[in-house]
Amino acid sequence: MSATLPEHYREILLGLGENPDREGLQDTPKRAAKAMQYLCRGYAQTLEDVVNGALFASDNDEMIIVKDIELYSLCEHHLLPFIGKVHVAYVPTGKVLGLSKIARIVDMFARRLQIQENLTREIADAIEQVTQAAGVAVVIEAQHMCMMMRGVEKQNSTMNTSVMLGALRDSSRTRMEFLQLIGRSK
CATH class of the missing domain: 3.30.1130.10 (GTP cyclohydrolase I, C-terminal domain/NADPH-dependent 7-cyano-7-deazaguanine reductase, N-terminal domain)
Structure with missing residues (x-):
């Protein structure tokens, strides 16, 4: 997994006005990055x-x-x-x-x-x-x-x-x- 992809998802959450540190979103950047890599696995x-x-x-x-x-x-x-x-x-x-x-x-x-x-x-x-x-x-x-x-x-x-x-x-x-x-x- 790209080291920066979860960070980008964290920034997206912030840009949407969300708090990425709240309980429901704490692991979302990692999960979203992993999901996107799976959904785009055809590149590999x-x-x-x-x-x-x-x-x-x-x-x-x-x-x-x-x-x-x-x-x-x-x-x-x-x-x-x-x-x-x-x-x-x-x-x-x-x-x-x-x-x-x-x-x-x-x-x-x-x-x-x-x-x-x-x-x-x-x-x-x-x-x-x-x-x-x-x-x-x-x-x-x-x-x-x-x-x-x-x-x-x-x-x-x-x-x-x-x-x-x-x-x-x-x-x-x-x-x-x-x-x-x-x-x-x-």
Whole structure:
């Protein structure tokens, strides 16, 4: 843990007009620093470490989809959470990725200060890089606390982003198959 991060949180409490020495707040700067480091642990991870060699030879050339992966991230503009789910698909070309690695890739990028648009692209690019897939798709549906708790305070708003690469971008049939399988197309 950074030696100065708890001190910064103490200063934030003072700046808010709080007494960081009162009973309920005495350990808050340390706890907040530890929590922030946990929430931003993706900075300490690399794609190679996360995948850890879990790429396996396969003759499968049909679309693989992992849907409803939980997502927890922090908005880089307000440091407030956005939460939701991620749907990932890829069309393999001789190699498949270990199932849990897809969720770990999502987490690695989500556990950095982010905007959802960039997060969607980073996940898609990483899946493509690792698998050399013929096509990759990523859809994220998330609710942003910066929209819900402050500013316009819209409680039921959801942001949807998508990135389609290769066959999932070029083939409307393949793209529609993906969207139907994740339940986002009629």
